[in-house]
Amino acid sequence: xxxxxxxxxxxxxxxxxxxxxxxxxxxxxxxxxxxxxxxxxxxxxxxxxxxxxxxxxxxxxxxxxxxxxxxxxxxxxxxxxxxxxxxxxxxxxxxxxxxxxxxxxxxxxxxxxxxxxxxxxxxxxxxxxxxxxxxxxxxxxxxxxxxxxxxxxxxxxxxxxxxxxxxxxxxxxxxxxxxxxxxxxxxxxxxxxxxxxxxxxxxxxxxxxxxxxxxxxxxxxxxxxxxxxxxxxxxxxxxxxxxxxxxxxxxxxxxxxxxxxxxxxxxxxxxxxxxxxxxxxxxxxxxxxxxxxxxxxxxxxxxxxxxxxxxxxxxxxxxxxxxxxxxxxxxxxxxxxxxxxxxxxxxxxxxxxxxxxxxxxxxxxxxxxxxxxxxxxxxxxxxxxxxxxxxxxxxxxxxxxxxxxxxxxxxxxxxxxxxxxxxxxxxxxxxxxxxxxxxxxxxxxxxxxxxxxxxxxxxxxxxxxxxxxxxxxxxxxx
Amino acid sequence: xxxxxxxxxxxxxxxxxxxxxxxxxxxxxxxxxxxxxxxxxxxxxxxxxxxxxxxxxxxxxxxxxxxxxxxxxxxxxxxxxxxxxxxxxxxxxxxxxxxxxxxxxxxxxxxxxxxxxxxxxxxxxxxxxxxxxxxxxxxxxxxxxxxxxxxxxxxxxxxxxxxxxxxxxxxxxxxxxxxxxxxxxxxxxxxxxxxxxxxxxxxxxxxxxxxxxxxxxxxxxxxxxxxxxxxxxxxxxxxxxxxxxxxxxxxxxxx
Numbered sequence: 001x002x003x004x005x006x007x008x009x010x011x012x013x014x015x016x017x018x019x020x021x022x023x024x025x026x027x028x029x030x031x032x033x034x035x036x037x038x039x040x041x042x043x044x045x046x047x048x049x050x051x052x053x054x055x056x057x058x059x060x061x062x063x064x065x066x067x068x069x070x071x072x073x074x075x076x077x078x079x080x081x082x083x084x085x086x087x088x089x090x091x092x093x094x095x096x097x098x099x100x101x102x103x104x105x106x107x108x109x110x111x112x113x114x115x116x117x118x119x120x121x122x123x124x125x126x127x128x129x130x131x132x133x134x135x136x137x138x139x140x141x142x143x144x145x146x147x148x149x150x151x152x153x154x155x156x157x158x159x160x161x162x163x164x165x166x167x168x169x170x171x172x173x174x175x176x177x178x179x180x181x182x183x184x185x186x187x188x189x190x191x192x193x194x195x196x197x198x199x200x201x202x203x204x205x206x207x208x209x210x211x212x213x214x215x216x217x218x219x220x221x222x223x224x225x226x227x228x229x230x231x232x233x234x235x236x237x238x239x240x241x242x243x244x245x246x247x248x249x250x251x252x253x254x255x256x257x258x259x260x261x262x263x264x265x266x267x268x269x270x271x272x273x274x275x276x277x278x279x280x281x282x283x284x285x286x287x288x289x290x291x292x293x294x295x296x297x298x299x300x301x302x303x304x305x306x307x308x309x310x311x312x313x314x315x316x317x318x319x320x321x322x323x324x325x326x327x328x329x330x331x332x333x334x335x336x337x338x339x340x341x342x343x344x345x346x347x348x349x350x351x352x353x354x355x356x357x358x359x360x361x362x363x364x365x366x367x368x369x370x371x372x373x374x375x376x377x378x379x380x381x382x383x384x385x386x387x388x389x390x391x392x393x394x395x396x397x398x399x400x401x402x403x404x405x406x407x408x409x410x411x412x413x414x415x416x417x418x419x420x421x422x423x424x425x426x427x428x429x430x431x432x433x434x435x436x437x438x439x440x441x442x443x444x445x446x447x448x449x450x451x452x453x454x455x456x457x458x459x460x461x462x463x464x465x466x467x468x469x470x471x472x473x474x475x476x477x478x
Numbered sequence: 479x480x481x482x483x484x485x486x487x488x489x490x491x492x493x494x495x496x497x498x499x500x501x502x503x504x505x506x507x508x509x510x511x512x513x514x515x516x517x518x519x520x521x522x523x524x525x526x527x528x529x530x531x532x533x534x535x536x537x538x539x540x541x542x543x544x545x546x547x548x549x550x551x552x553x554x555x556x557x558x559x560x561x562x563x564x565x566x567x568x569x570x571x572x573x574x575x576x577x578x579x580x581x582x583x584x585x586x587x588x589x590x591x592x593x594x595x596x597x598x599x600x601x602x603x604x605x606x607x608x609x610x611x612x613x614x615x616x617x618x619x620x621x622x623x624x625x626x627x628x629x630x631x632x633x634x635x636x637x638x639x640x641x642x643x644x645x646x647x648x649x650x651x652x653x654x655x656x657x658x659x660x661x662x663x664x665x666x667x668x669x670x671x672x673x674x675x676x677x678x679x680x681x682x683x684x685x686x687x688x689x690x691x692x693x694x695x696x697x698x699x700x701x702x703x704x705x706x707x708x709x710x711x712x713x714x715x716x717x718x719x720x721x722x723x724x725x726x727x728x729x730x731x732x733x
Contacts, residue, residue, distance in 0.1 A: 160623035193640040213723040219698035239636030
């Protein structure tokens with residue numbers, strides 16, 4: 001489904017009567033494939049409680065809960081016996097960080113950094129914009145702008161809070177901005193103008209109705225006065241061109257993954273996605289777990305060629321399994337204020353398990369279903385974004401506050417894996433950066449949001465003014 | 479210079495300063511007055527154009543007066559000001575997006591439906607509060623931690639509107655079929671038989687425009703609908719087509 005083709009076809013279909021000039025929209029015809037998945041680990045996912053964990057320093061764990069694989073700079077924390085309310089409710093889904101590390105360490109990198117805000121919404125946005133290093137564009141917007149012109153919905157955002165925002169670049173074309181999806185299980189309805197509506201007219205009648213509407217509109221005083229309005233132009237473009245393309249591909253059927261009301265769908269002549277079995281195998285709690293639903297939709301969006309940038313995040317609410325076990329902590333990673341180790345341990349498990357399942361699917365899915373093009377995973381980056389770290393020690397209360405010092409996790413075949421960019425001072429449990437020329441750890445340096453942004457962009461073959469350069473961190477021939 | 483001289487010089491300087499300030503104030507006030515007179519004159523021209531322009535379709539359906547547009551200085555524009563037509567109303571430069579709650583209320587009022595009768599996907603999921611909340615400009619801060627609304631209509635806003643209007647029109651048609659001669663909205667079209675005659679179709683069109691878009695159709699719009707009615711459609715199909723075409727037009731989503 002190529003944007004350029006349906007733009008042209010759409011204009012011909014409507015005879016150009018109501019469609020804004022095709023030249024008024026920036027057409028990016030780059031057909032190269034690049035995919036970005038942003039996992040917004042909301043609330044402060046601490047790297048020293050996961051892949052830079054240690055038996056020393058203020059943030060130390062006991063040696064029996066730390067695992068350190070051979071031939072890797074990483075370490076990880078095994079599942080702890082977490083609970084909410086002093087044992088009242090078990091906390092954690094049991095997924096081990098070790099499982100993730102064993103599978104993906106060669107494609108993992110930790111980028112140590114010290115952020116610039118401890119306010120959730122501000123820090124969340126800066127983790128996406130690199131603190132405005134690229135004219136305020138978020139990473140998702142930049143990747144969509146560079147590689148998303150070929151997709152109908154290049155940039156999808158299912159996250160919340162400070163991660164569900166647009167960037168600050170007023171010149172960014174609207175089509176590269178994120179489309180927010182509140183409920184992934186309902187997304188399918190947004191892809192067809194009339195399928196599944198009660199007593200739907202035939203397609204031919206609907207086309208007549210739409211033509212009537214267009215003819216009425218073009219004569220109306222409203223249209224004559226406001227046809228040059230950007231909002232009106234965008235609206236018409238989306239209605240007359242984008243929507244038609246979604247309908248043509250019968251995208252709706254591919255995305256119906258709502259298991260809860262299967263019988264109701266049948267009454268409206270709708271059927272669930274043909275990929276339902278594979279989806280349910282990967283995400284068995286899809287119907288009740290928002291992040292599983294988001295991750296499932298993320299996979300379907302890229303698989304079906306609609307999108308190349310997706311942002312997902314764990315729910316800020318409690319997700320209960322069987323009514324007895326909490327898979328997530330309330331307020332996600334920010335539950336650390338109350339129970340630091342419980343929140344970090346459970347939320348890292350929850351987040352990493354979803355990422356694990358996503359990678360499995362991406363590895364087994366060829367781009368455009370063409371084995372010659374390789375798997376989607378080979379052209380992907382998963383960026384685990386988070387606002388900040390947490391206090392390195394939790395005396396007495398067991399809770400921790402926000403802390404600027406942290407590190408971010410990247411998983412991708414496009415970057416140099418099994419690596420820590422920077423290092424950890426085990427005495428203080430604080431991370432520090434690296435010399436930008438040599439790549440060697442340097443205690444006098446702390447990397448910032450803009451540095452990480454620069455690296456991810458470069459891994460995607462994107463350059464922009466004032467970009468920081470770390471060529472030794474990118475795999476050659478990416 | 480002796481003290482007396484200094485005193486007189488000071489008086490002179492103060493007096494000069496005051497007179498200069500007053501002069502500037504007076505001239506700026508004059509400019510404001512001239513400007514408002516010009517605006518009043520322009521308004522008069524626009525309202526006078528109503529008589530020669532196509533204006534509303536039906537001269538038998540007087541346009542509601544809107545005295546709130548009278549200007550303080552327009553003492554001469556009493557009668558014309560009262561007959562302000564849609565051309566003046568749409569002379570605003572800024573468009574506002576009619577978001578989910580306003581849209582829902584408009585449709586409930588326009589099609590005489592309860593809020594929960596307008597649209598539910600597969601008969602279960604609320605279109606406005608769940609399925610299309612973001613697309614229609616809303617946000618859910620408590621359950622979904624959405625703290626911001628979309629600034630402008632999104633890519634999927636038009637699809638959302640189409641589905642909602644189709645659903646709402648169908649709901650109204652079903653109700654009016656049961657009400658028969660007491661139909662509330664489709665009172666000029668027989669929903670269980672052939673399409674209406676020309677005069678009934680005109681009345682129905684005017685009625686739908688008033689209910690959904692709060693105005694009368696202009697001549698070109700009425701002509702378009704009459705031409706459309708030449709298609710082989712039953713009364714019910716025609717009713718749905720009109721309801722959809724008028725209800726999902728771009729005009730309904732902006733104010």
